[in-house]
Amino acid sequence: MESKAKLLGHPIHPMLIVFPLGLLATAVAFDIVALAKSDVSWFGISFWMIAAGIIGGLLAAVFGVIDWWAIPSGTRAKTIGLMHGGVNVVVVLLFIGSWLLRNSAPQNPSSTALALSFIGVALALVGGWLGGELVDRLGVGVDNGAHVDAPSSLSGRPARERTQAEATDFRRAA
Numbered sequence: 001m002e003s004k005a006k007l008l009g010h011p012i013h014p015m016l017i018v019f020p021l022g023l024l025a026t027a028v029a030f031d032i033v034a035l036a037k038s039d040v041s042w043f044g045i046s047f048w049m050i051a052a053g054i055i056g057g058l059l060a061a062v063f064g065v066i067d068w069w070a071i072p073s074g075t076r077a078k079t080i081g082l083m084h085g086g087v088n089v090v091v092v093l094l095f096i097g098s099w100l101l102r103n104s105a106p107q108n109p110s111s112t113a114l115a116l117s118f119i120g121v122a123l124a125l126v127g128g129w130l131g132g133e134l135v136d137r138l139g140v141g142v143d144n145g146a147h148v149d150a151p152s153s154l155s156g157r158p159a160r161e162r163t164q165a166e167a168t169d170f171r172r173a174a
Contacts, residue, residue: 001077003141005066009153011141013067016060017131021124023053024095028121031114040107047106050099050117057092061085067141077138084130087123094120 003011027049034042068081094116101113134140143150145160153159 001071001138001140002143003067004070005063011063011067013060013063014131014135014141016056016063017128020053020057020060020092021128023049023056024091024117024124025121027053028117031109031117035114043102043109044107046109046117047099047102050095050102054092054095054099057088057095061088061092064088071140077134077140080130080133080138081140084127084134087127087130091120091124091127094123
C-alpha cells in the first residue's frame, strides 16, 4: 500500500520520524550523562533537544495520520497503525510533561521530569517496533510492485516496471 503523502517519490512520515526519535533519545542519553558526571549543563542541552523533538514528533504525526486514513478499514494494518500512532502520541505527551516540568529550571530537572523522559523513550521503542511492523510485515508505505531492481523514484516510472531483460528472466523463472 503506497503512502499518500510523498516528497520526491518517498513517504514523508518515515523521513520525519528520525528527527524526533533521535532528538528525544539523545536528550535522555544527555540526562544520563548529566547524572553520571554531575554536570548540569547536559540537562540544559536535553531541555532544548526535547523541545525540538516534540515539534518534530508533532510534524511527523500529521503525515502519519494522512497515511493512516488511507489504510483500508477492518485490516490488521489499520489496527497496528492506530496502536503505533497512539503509543507515539503518549510518547510526545510524556516528553511535553517532562519539558514543562523542566521549564522553570532547565538545568535542574525534577525526578518526575526525568522519569517521564525515561518512560517516554522506552515507549518510543514500542512505537518504533509497531511502525516497523507496518512497513516490513504489512507493506504500508511501500510502492506497489516494489522490487530490488525497481527504477528510481525520481524517474517518474512505476516501481513495478522492469527492463526488457528483467521481464524475460522473470518469465523464464515462472
